Amino acid sequence: MSFTKTKYFNNHHTACSLMIDDVVPAAVSEDGEIGPHNDWGYLKDSKNSLFSFLMENLLIKYPHIKGSIFLPLESHLYIPKDTKYNVFTADLDEEYIAFLKSKSEYFDIEFHGVKHTYNDGAKLVFEFENIQQQDFKYISNKLDTFEKLGLCFNGVKFPGYKYNSNALKFIENRSFFWVALEADMINRKHQDNVLKKLDKFDLINIPTNLSGDIFKPSSYIKQLKRLIKNILLHRRDNSPEKYIKYLYNNKLPITIQEHFQNQIPNGKRQTPNIYDDIESLDKIYSYLQPLDIWYASCSQIAKYYDAYINTEVYIKKYEFEIIYNGNLENSELSFVSEFSRIQDTITKKIYIGKPSKDKFVFNHIRSGKYTKFNTYDKENY
Ligand SMILES: [Zn+2]
Numbered sequence: 540m541s542f543t544k545t546k547y548f549n550n551h552h553t554a555c556s557l558m559i560d561d562v563v564p565a566a567v568s569e570d571g572e573i574g575p576h577n578d579w580g581y582l583k584d585s586k587n588s589l590f591s592f593l594m595e596n597l598l599i600k601y602p603h604i605k606g607s608i609f610l611p612l613e614s615h616l617y618i619p620k621d622t623k624y625n626v627f628t629a630d631l632d633e634e635y636i637a638f639l640k641s642k643s644e645y646f647d648i649e650f651h652g653v654k655h656t657y658n659d660g661a662k663l664v665f666e667f668e669n670i671q672q673q674d675f676k677y678i679s680n681k682l683d684t685f686e687k688l689g690l691c692f693n694g695v696k697f698p699g700y701k702y703n704s705n706a707l708k709f710i711e712n713r714s715f716f717w718v719a720l721e722a723d724m725i726n727r728k729h730q731d732n733v734l735k736k737l738d739k740f741d742l743i744n745i746p747t748n749l750s751g752d753i754f755k756p757s758s759y760i761k762q763l764k765r766l767i768k769n770i771l772l773h774r775r776d777n778s779p780e781k782y783i784k785y786l787y788n789n790k791l792p793i794t795i796q797e798h799f800q801n802q803i804p805n806g807k808r809q810t811p812n813i814y815d816d817i818e819s820l821d822k823i824y825s826y827l828q829p830l831d832i833w834y835a836s837c838s839q840i841a842k843y844y845d846a847y848i849n850t851e852v853y854i855k856k857y858e859f860e861i862i863y864n865g866n867l868e869n870s871e872l873s874f875v876s877e878f879s880r881i882q883d884t885i886t887k888k889i890y891i892g893k894p895s896k897d898k899f900v901f902n903h904i905r906s907g908k909y910t911k912f913n914t915y916d917k918e919n920y
Contacts, residue, residue: 551833612896614655717841
């Protein structure tokens with residue numbers, strides 16, 4: 540008999556997650572008005588909020604969308620206020636956390652620093668870029684405070700993808716189990732488009748590989764630059780569709796990078812951002828619609844991957860044992876088999892496989908001893 544691990548949950552071909560950075564209880568307005576074009580999360584999900592805009596223009600059309608919000612805990616306190624822009628901020632308090640948690644059908648909430656970035660004299664500092672041991676007490680205290688308010692994180696994205704080894708050691712010790720460390724692979728074929736475990740740390744690294752604005756029409760200059768690059772590199776087709784198909788065909792996770800933050804107080808627009816890219820996001824999800832995809836949060840993808848690389852199956856004729864050697868609790872995995880039913884030899888629970896092509900798929904299977912279950916074995920029902 541065979542009982543084989545599947546790379547993704549439910550034997551899907553690949554996984555897709557929407558990664559939204561910088562959801563912040565703030566808005567930056569030039570004229571004092573606040574709408575989805577300049578809301579960073581200040582209006583929560585009220586009328587004219589960016590979240591309502593996202594709901595009406597994307598989530599209603601594609602209700603299966605899942606992803607992760609990367610939350611900076613106090614970045615709203617460090618937004619420069621000495622510009623011509625009006626900066627609106629609110630507390631990241633229990634009410635705000637309740638708003639974030641009410642969207643758990645779509646998004647998990649993950650850690651994106653405390654200050655995120657701040658000015659040290661004239662220099663802009665990314666919080667984890669050169670962080671030292673003495674700075675972690677402050678961060679630990681903040682994490683403890685927010686944990687008491689019900690915000691528990693599994694994953695981290697360091698602001699600006701800037702970090703040092705102290706930062707990795709700290710989050711490993713704090714029991715985070717995954718990171719999104721780099722975005723070098725965004726919109727391009729790259730060896731780091733895979734999920735992997737870091738060499739020296741017990742952390743799974745999720746790539747950030749598709750920009751939410753990939754379908755947004757670019758300026759004439761950008762188009763010309765791309766054309767010249769394609770000719771020089773002998774690339775005939777550099778279309779977004781071709782790149783997404785490359786990720787899909789190679790069973791690489793499709794991780795879509797976006798920001799909630801849009802209007803920056805220096806007058807520029809953050810790129811990419813949900814508001815400006817909404818049509819491009821629509822095109823991405825429309826393109827993915829007919830494909831065999833597991834829509835999941837980054838934590839779900841990382842947890843599944845941990846189970847995938849740390850689980851072994853030992854088969855003995857009609858009996859087999861599944862052993863998980865990782866460190867996470869309640870780890871479970873999907874498998875395919877030519878048999879339609881299996882039974883846990885200890886609890887006697889029967890699992891019925893879902894037909895998939897000429898085989899059967901079993902989901903949510905944990906460590907244990909199992910046997911093939913014969914359907915004519917009626918006394919076991
Ligand atoms: Zn950020």
